[in-house]
């Protein structure tokens with residue numbers, strides 16, 4: 001344990017729209033589960049959490065409901081979010097009861113005070129002694145190893161399930177940032193909408209995501225597979241049908257939401273002070289979050305901005321690793337945290 005670290009029960013939580021990760025100081029990532037809870041409709045009792053609950057999405061009988069308590073990066077179902085956090089925190093401690101920990105938890109940068117308060121309250125009620133918030137792009141940048149405490153400008157783009165966070169950072173803080181509520185979920189929805197419009201096929205959220213992960217791309221690139229079968233229900237006959245989908249179709253279907261992300265990146269670059277823009281042009285843009293795994297996303301951003309984009313190592317875990325580094329080197333990074341009651345800077349102005 002480092003000289004400046006706090007206690008071994010301290011925890012970092014990346015409470016994401018798609019995935020929740022828990023980092024325990026000096027142990028690393030101890031839990032990574034989908035942010036899903038299966039509940040009994042009648043009693044509201046939880047039946048399963050995480051991966052077990054995710055398997056139930058779109059497959060549950062009417063009495064069981066698979067709920068994703070976060071939407072667009074923020075808590076949409078408070079009661080379920082609290083249950084989920086409580087369960088994951090306990091699991092993160094190996095099921096043991098421990099002194100209530102300090103919890104550092106990430107939130108998107110462009111959220112309201114009410115949305116911040118909801119996260120703080122859910123974490124407190126789930127057993128935290130003290131809660132500190134960290135803005136997700138700062139955590140992502142620290143986790144990706146960017147020099148955020150130095151005067152050098154760094155640019156990070158975190159494409160998650162609910163939000164894409166685009167930020168320019170220097171000297172521990174956000175200089176300019178935008179949170180776009182267009183990310184992985186919207187890509188899935190665009191694929192579903194395309195299948196319905198072009199093939200009269202209704203497909204589930206999970207099938208759309210599978211198509212994206214198996215044959216999706218953001219820019220023409222060499223893929224291992226160029227077509228994939230998908231199961232759905234035919235709109236006209238109402239009967240189950242299997243259809244073969246081409247990779248180009250999937251790419252085309254996602255072009256609109258990807259365009260929204262690209263436009264936002266360009267806006268941020270326009271608002272970046274020239275000195276920092278020069279640093280970014282030199283060092284490139286770093287991509288984190290699950291969306292960074294979409295083949296060709298780096299090529300698309302490079303093509304559209306003229307600046308090299310690089311995919312961080314282990315993009316799904318950058319935010320958790322960043323929060324972990326903050327816990328382990330608390331004194332060095334304390335200033336990147338916020339008490340949660342106020343927005344430290346106007347990041348969306």
Ligand SMILES: Nc1ncnc2c1ncn2[C@@H]1O[C@H](COP(=O)(O)OP(=O)(O)OP(=O)(O)O)[C@@H](O)[C@H]1O
Pocket residue numbers: 015016017018019020072073074159160161162163164183184185209212213216288289290291293294295315316
């Ligand atoms: N190989 C892949 N190709 C494309 N997309 C992927 C791949 N793997 C995961 N994803 C997508 O990444 C998203 C999840 O990423 P991540 O875990 O970073 O999100 P999150 O942190 O939970 O969400 P947010 O930060 O928006 O609250 C999902 O939309 C998922 O479909």
Ligand SMILES: [Mg+2]
Pocket residue numbers: 014016017136158160161289319
């Ligand atoms: Mg995230």
